Amino acid sequence: MTTGEQGARVVRAPRGSERSCKGWIQEAALRMLHNNLDPEVAERPDDLVVYGGTGKAARSWEAFDVIVRELRELADDETLLVQSGKAVGRFRTHPDAPRVLLANSNLVGRWATWDEFRRLEALGLTMYGQMTAGSWIYIGSQGIVQGTYETFVAARKAHAARAPGGGRWVLTAGLGGMGGAQPLAATMAGMACLGVEIDPARIEKRLRTRYVDERIDDLDRALDAVLESVQRGAPRSIALCGNAADVYPELVRRGVTPDLVTEQTAAHDPLVGYVPPGLTLEQAAELRARDPVEYVARAKAGMRREVEAMLAMQRRGAEVFDYGNNIRTCAMEAGAEDAFAIPGFVPAYVRELFCQGKGPFRWVALSGDPEDILATDRAVLEAVPGDADLRRWIELAEQKIAFQGLPSRICWLGYGDRAKVGLAFNELVRAGRVKAPIVIGRDHLDCGSVASPFRETEAMKDGSDAIADWAILNALANTAGGASWVSFHHGGGVGIGNSLHAGMVIVADGTEAARQRLERVLTIDPGMGIIRHADAGYETACRVAEEKGVRVPHRAG
Amino acid sequence: MTTGEQGARVVRAPRGSERSCKGWIQEAALRMLHNNLDPEVAERPDDLVVYGGTGKAARSWEAFDVIVRELRELADDETLLVQSGKAVGRFRTHPDAPRVLLANSNLVGRWATWDEFRRLEALGLTMYGQMTAGSWIYIGSQGIVQGTYETFVAARKAHAARAPGGGRWVLTAGLGGMGGAQPLAATMAGMACLGVEIDPARIEKRLRTRYVDERIDDLDRALDAVLESVQRGAPRSIALCGNAADVYPELVRRGVTPDLVTEQTAAHDPLVGYVPPGLTLEQAAELRARDPVEYVARAKAGMRREVEAMLAMQRRGAEVFDYGNNIRTCAMEAGAEDAFAIPGFVPAYVRELFCQGKGPFRWVALSGDPEDILATDRAVLEAVPGDADLRRWIELAEQKIAFQGLPSRICWLGYGDRAKVGLAFNELVRAGRVKAPIVIGRDHLDCGSVASPFRETEAMKDGSDAIADWAILNALANTAGGASWVSFHHGGGVGIGNSLHAGMVIVADGTEAARQRLERVLTIDPGMGIIRHADAGYETACRVAEEKGVRVPHRAG
Ligand SMILES: NC(=O)c1ccc[n+]([C@@H]2O[C@H](COP(=O)([O-])OP(=O)(O)OC[C@H]3O[C@@H](n4cnc5c(N)ncnc54)[C@H](O)[C@@H]3O)[C@@H](O)[C@H]2O)c1
Ligand SMILES: NC(=O)c1ccc[n+]([C@@H]2O[C@H](COP(=O)([O-])OP(=O)(O)OC[C@H]3O[C@@H](n4cnc5c(N)ncnc54)[C@H](O)[C@@H]3O)[C@@H](O)[C@H]2O)c1
The missing domain is CATH 3.40.50.10730 (Urocanase like domains)
Structure with a gap:
């Protein structure tokens, strides 16, 4: 495919403090969908491919246009349903409900193979959503650098502890x-x-x-x-x-x-x-x-x-x-x-972080202004003081990472800190210290939203590698908490048949309602990582749950 | 297993107008969990098996006890997470969010086999939730009498037309x-x-x-x-x-x-x-x-x-x-x-009903008083007048159906009528014409919440039998709408690997907040059936969508 799919064109997220949608949450979804397909960000935007083989943001350019129209019309008490990159419904919900719910690439287990997926894709019935492609929160290669940084830091500490x-x-x-x-x-x-x-x-x-x-x-x-x-x-x-x-x-x-x-x-x-x-x-x-x-x-x-x-x-x-x-x-x-x-790197280094609810936390300045990210960088270091590796990452990222598309940042934050940072961002928006709302999301390579026995859940202590209830509960709980959009995917990272995982994005628009939603969702989401690992018997997760007051019913009195 | 699992005992739902939980939604979940295991209702209550082979309501009696304790403590702005019959978390959400979220038997596709399921079950890591067993809305054999009755009538007509x-x-x-x-x-x-x-x-x-x-x-x-x-x-x-x-x-x-x-x-x-x-x-x-x-x-x-x-x-x-x-x-x-x-019976007889958002709508009188069901029967016939088949069903059911456990009723209702009936029930509760709230739910054999290529989605017009996004979207949308509890299951009806499906239950407690939630959820839930079948190209679904104003984005102007 050299010319791209029918209707291909160059898109780029709208910038600035004015919105074309009825609310900032809808506007955020609209901008992030566009941003995922920005030529600076996407690998093959003409084909709607964002990254990771064939991970797409919308099923076709026609489907893209319909999603955009629906987002523009979407009221503050409505929710849009997106089925593998195609808008399929719009229902009345309420202001604290997500504005968009997405399901990508999901197949019934017996049919969960690449062959069947490709057959259904060719019939125009589905799309491969990868992880952050189909959930509209990809931010370019900064994510890869940061994930590798985090792994290397953990491995470095492990070595230094022994030697x-x-x-x-x-x-x-x-x-x-x-x-x-x-x-x-x-x-x-x-x-x-x-x-x-x-x-x-x-x-x-x-x-x-x-x-x-x-x-x-x-x-x-x-x-x-x-x-x-x-x-x-x-x-x-x-x-x-x-x-x-x-x-x-x-x-x-x-x-x-x-x-x-x-x-x-x-x-x-x-x-x-x-x-x-x-x-x-x-x-x-x-x-x-x-x-x-x-x-x-x-x-x-x-x-x-x-x-x-x-x-x-x-x-x-x-x-x-x-x-x-x-x-x-x-x-x-x-x-x-x-x-x-x-x-493997997950059981060796990353699982210990997962046990603390840590995972790739990321955010985007909807204004398009790099200054806004610098303001958020400072807010993070204020909200989470005394973490030398975090400080080093943020300072180096400011020097070394070129923005792609809307300015963004990523760092690994755990339970407690995520909610703190989310509230700090909301306060920046409320006080007018950034020029537009901030979108907060995460990768699906994450502590409490993924079932992926070849990677994220390899060699779990209790053998629960393939148990996928946790990913589902994550999507449902984030929906209940009031995330701005929630997605549930099949096959990201390790391919069709091999993983189930959930995404969530939440918008800090400076309102009191957003403050409450941020506090809830940024507590629930990493909290899922802690209860998932506590249930599997990891000491660190049990300890963190106790220290931070995360309720684990079977350990509670 | 003759003596049942450890801790086995006889349980039965509490009755009456007094509750032991902090709110009626929690109380409803508590009573329905007990009711599913009432010896009048369950097939093998000692083993926590409700119906359908090994469909269970809780993973073990110990897990049952913890769920009950959590439900008793659960506040009106909290949500309990249940992973295959075991309470694993409790988070703050908000009053319009579900009080309980459940995920049953879910496995990553490559591992979605009975062998792997049994292995994980033996490790104590999962349970088979069937459909309404693990989602706490089984009502005994009456639940299927109506569906069987309709199917037999349709099959009888088909035979009589040929012979x-x-x-x-x-x-x-x-x-x-x-x-x-x-x-x-x-x-x-x-x-x-x-x-x-x-x-x-x-x-x-x-x-x-x-x-x-x-x-x-x-x-x-x-x-x-x-x-x-x-x-x-x-x-x-x-x-x-x-x-x-x-x-x-x-x-x-x-x-x-x-x-x-x-x-x-x-x-x-x-x-x-x-x-x-x-x-x-x-x-x-x-x-x-x-x-x-x-x-x-x-x-x-x-x-x-x-x-x-x-x-x-x-x-x-x-x-x-x-x-x-x-x-x-x-x-x-x-x-x-x-x-x-x-x-399969679905393509042969039931799909035409699904295209109208029709499916098995059921409800339970939490008071335990059969009089309350007679009151709801009258309310249904008032809310949906002039439907001779519906009237005949209700009258025959009153004569022939013996209640099991809490008194309940089922009938097939479509889009529009479900919301009407839900509001009528809420009004009965508000006005004190029934003695306690009414619980409304449905089977997972349903129009818009199931992906099951051997049954509910067998032989779909567009070939989308195995596409499971719809079931996920149903669970997410009902959560967003404010159902009282929402569940997502794997393998119900047709076995591990062969289906994914969602359940929802909503409580009419007579409050204004419940009225709004009922209107939303009982519109979204059957609405999903209409958009799912409209997307697959069924004429009836497209017509009903147009007549009833259900938005289908790719057909909208
Ligand atoms: N850790 C993770 O989270 C993660 C995520 C995605 C992918 N991966 C895996 O990481 C691997 C690398 O991915 P990629 O996208 O960089 O692949 P790539 O194909 O782009 O790069 C592989 C590189 O290895 C070089 N190479 C091959 N044989 C070599 C040899 N004998 N000696 C020295 N160099 C050699 C190639 O020239 C090439 O540059 C893949 O196997 C991928 O599946 C890991
Ligand atoms: N059509 C539907 O809507 C629908 C809904 C739910 C379940 N089901 C399916 O229907 C089936 C029955 O469900 P159930 O809850 O009644 O299960 P069940 O286990 O309670 O009952 C099965 C019955 O079959 C009997 N049986 C087993 N082998 C037999 C044999 N060789 N000859 C005669 N009888 C035999 C058993 O003794 C048992 O009484 C299940 O497979 C279930 O998944 C269908």
Whole structure:
């Protein structure tokens, strides 16, 4: 598809303090829908594709037009229903109810496969909503950088706890679409980084966008640069053009043990995403075309070598983790029997945050004015003082992150802090210290709204990985609390059949009614993460529930 | 399980005008939960099983106790979260939000199988909620009498149209929680009935409640009784204790072709709901415990025999239909390749009603006083005058239906009428013409809240059978409208993996706030049926939408 779907055109969110809808909540939905399709934000806006493969914001351009018209007409006591990117109904509810309810890509379990999904999509009956695409709260690549930052910070702390003075540098590989955020996230997290990437074009791109600082292909010199920057306390990121299946074992041979070790080659797809060692890119392309079976065997053999090196580094004290690309499975198939001694990143680092109700909290300035985000940045640091990593992130983000579309910010906040920050934002709007309302939302990679046994709910303590009631309860409870729009999705992140998850967005428009809704929803939403993990038996969640007064009925007297 | 789960005891709903909860909505949830487990209502109350195989109202007796305590403490601006029969959270919402939100049996698609469900159930992590069991609005067999009556009437008409003078007797099987309504519905619809049931206790219960007229175990004598009653024009219902997998083929062998043929064993759950031929009940229980895989194989083989007999009867002119228990799928898996030549009852008879927003509307008198139901009966006939079928139903129901547990009534009402009746009930409560509030709910076999390709959404005009967004939107929209409790379930009726569906209940407590909520929810809920069927291209739904002013955005100007 080069010309895009019928009716394709360039759209961009309206800016400023004037609205074309009957209320600010409707206006917020209208602007965020447009913003998701802004060419600065979306990957293929002509096809309504926002990100993540084919994650869309509306089913078709015709459907987009109808949604926009309905939003413009929507009264303050009405609710619009959107079924996989198509407006299908409008009912009278009440001012404290959501203005929009969305359901994306949902299929009955027996039919929850890509094949059936594609068949129904071709019939015009559904759309792939990914996570924040179909729920109108995508904000561009800032989200990826921040998620990686958060993971690296957690891994750094884990290493430093075991090895005092540790957590100073990261070895990783793969600087592609997702993985390319790693060098920037590492330096933002206060660590140096050596990133091994086989494709010079990918390194070029990351140098251009300043996500990586320098390219050094000689291993000695690259290591020197990394260690020197560690010494100086001025973290730099170095890209090395090479094959991870060669470089990782070579580091083991030399006795070099990085503090953190991970990798983000696209190992989940061994025919396309992993270049076997011993081949140039051209030779790899030739072999892939000529003998795919041989290619996959050699790719997996390479992964085995790489993973065995990671295991050796782990034994020598490095903090090693799988970053969600399934390399453990491929390596094990090729003979690395201990591959699963390497933990996945969610159980290793993120779950502990989930137990505190922490997850990717994000917001957008509807005015379109970057000044408004600076005002919110200050408000966050005032509302949540004394969190050094948060402060560092916000300050670095202000320097290093270019806005895409409407100015936005993301940071991980937990139970208690989210409500505090939401109320602070509402106060900014009320007092006229920002020029228009602020939209608050989150990713679906989240503590209490996702059932996803290959990622967010991998290896739950009680075995409840596939239990999806929690995601449903999250959507219902946020609706009951008065979120501005609520969505429920199937298949985001890990594909059709593999996940169910809910999204919520709430608008701070400066009114007293919004204040009450913010307090409720920003308490309920992270609270779900705490009760979900408390029910699964996580100590941290039980402790936080007790400390913060989150009611867990089966533990209550 | 003979002694029931730990903590088992007899419970029964509190009656009267005094409440032990902080508000009538909480009190209604408390009474309905108890009522679902009343021995008059539930099939196996000791095990918390209400109906439909293993459809439960709470996960365990301990979980029951915690729910009850939480309901007693629940404030008028709080919401209780129930995850598969276990109270897991309580959050502050607001008075117009539901007091309880429930999610039952939900699993991520790839794991949506009975095996995985059973594994998780054994770990204590989930429960099977069926439809109205886990959503606390089961009312006993009356609940299905009306639907069965309407279905039998429609099938009788279809048979009579093909075979003048036909439509005089029904062969069916399974006289359990739902299926036990069939003999009564048949005679109310003017037909004789032969009902095959393997469990003598089930027959005993139906004789006691006068749902079936007589038990005759000898096939010759049973047939004689049926045919004689047909001859006399005085329809009688006969229960025969036997295995349908034996009796149906035997009838084919004898050349007996009933006018209508269906069956309601709990075939959706082959390990629990279908007794394999050749085994006594005791032997079946023993095999089920000892070798579940073998049990399921033999049950499915029995279903194949039964379904092949049904197909033979169909070829000989009988009106044969699947009554929503998924027996066709199991039979096909066991080798009955033509199983789907038997139509589902929904596309055959019910979809036209769904297009009008019609479905099983039910209510319960919280006072416990049967007089209150008589008052509501009169109110219905006043609010919806001039509907002869409705009047006949209510009059027959008053004569023939024995109440189980709290007095209740059901009738099928469409868009517009439901809101009218809800407001009339609220006025009865306000004016003190009934002794306590009235609880209004519905089954999940419904026009706009179910995705179930083997039943409610079988053979949709646009092919959207498996699209589940509508069920989700229904739960979200009823939550937004202010239903008293809302539930979202997986696997009801047709088993794990095969359906997703939502329930809602709303309490008429005589207040002005309740009046507004009733008007909203009883408009939204049937309205979802109209927009769902309009979107699928059904003419009737499009016409009704236009006549009644239900907004369908893609058809609006
Ligand atoms: N952690 C998460 O939350 C998360 C989220 C989404 C995706 N992922 C996974 O992360 C992985 C990376 O995603 P992406 O979007 O960056 O993929 P991508 O295809 O854009 O990038 C992969 C990169 O790896 C490089 N590469 C391949 N083989 C190599 C080798 N042997 N040595 C060195 N470099 C090599 C490629 O040249 C490419 O630049 C995927 O498997 C994806 O599924 C993780
Ligand atoms: N059509 C509908 O609207 C609708 C609604 C709800 C449920 N259902 C389905 O109807 C089915 C019956 O539900 P129920 O609540 O009555 O279940 P149930 O478990 O209470 O009753 C099933 C009955 O079938 C009997 N039985 C089992 N195997 C038999 C055999 N081989 N021969 C004769 N009798 C046998 C059992 O003894 C039992 O009495 C379920 O599959 C349910 O999902 C249909």
